[in-house]
Amino acid sequence: MSSTESVPAEPIxxxxxxxxxxxxxxHDVVLVDFYADWCGPCRMMEPAVEAVAxxxxxxxxxxxxxxxxxxxxxxxxxxxxxxxxxxxxxxxxRMVGAQTEDVLTDAVAEHAA
Numbered sequence: 001m002s003s004t005e006s007v008p009a010e011p012i013x014x015x016x017x018x019x020x021x022x023x024x025x026x027h028d029v030v031l032v033d034f035y036a037d038w039c040g041p042c043r044m045m046e047p048a049v050e051a052v053a054x055x056x057x058x059x060x061x062x063x064x065x066x067x068x069x070x071x072x073x074x075x076x077x078x079x080x081x082x083x084x085x086x087x088x089x090x091x092x093x094r095m096v097g098a099q100t101e102d103v104l105t106d107a108v109a110e111h112a113a
Contacts, residue, residue, distance in 0.1 A: 011053045011060040017071050020063070024090045027059035029112050031104065034063045034072055034082040042081045043096040048101035058085075058108040087111035 007027060014020060024030050032047050050060035053060035065072040065080055070089045075091075076082060085093035085107050095103070 007057055007059050009054045011049055011062045012070075013085055014061055014063045014068060017068050020061070021070060023059065023061055026088045028088065029056075029058040030060045030061055030086040031058050031108055032063060032075075032084040032086065034065050034075070034077045034084070036065050037081055039080050043061060045081055045098050048099065048104055052104045053100050056105060056108050057112055083107075085111055 011033070012023065014023070023030070031049070031052055033042075033045075035045075045104075049060055052058060055084075063071060065077060072082075075082075078088070079096050081096075081098060083095045083096075083099060083104065084091055093107050095107065
């Protein structure tokens with residue numbers, strides 16, 4: 001089961017928290033970026049997150065913790081940026097703090113089918 005042709009080449013901005021589970025289930029590998037607009041390290045990571053969306057078969061989902069506080073709490077997000085990797089709908093990896101593009105790409109590749 002491959003959904004590579006439906007993977008967007010740019011990050012998906014979560015607007016409705018009810019869509020979270022569907023988006024995670026819809027794609028084989030999903031990198032979720034919990035961030036805030038006021039967070040300096042989050043802004044610094046933006047190019048790396050966009051590159052993962054453009055250059056890998058993973059979907060990238062951006063979740064603004066100020067807008068989606070309950071979702072951030074549900075996943076135990078205490079510091080931002082927090083990046084979660086979901087594989088086949090299951091949480092597979094967690095990274096807290098700014099990461100390089102290589103680290104993100106490797107984390108996604110590790111869980112890609």
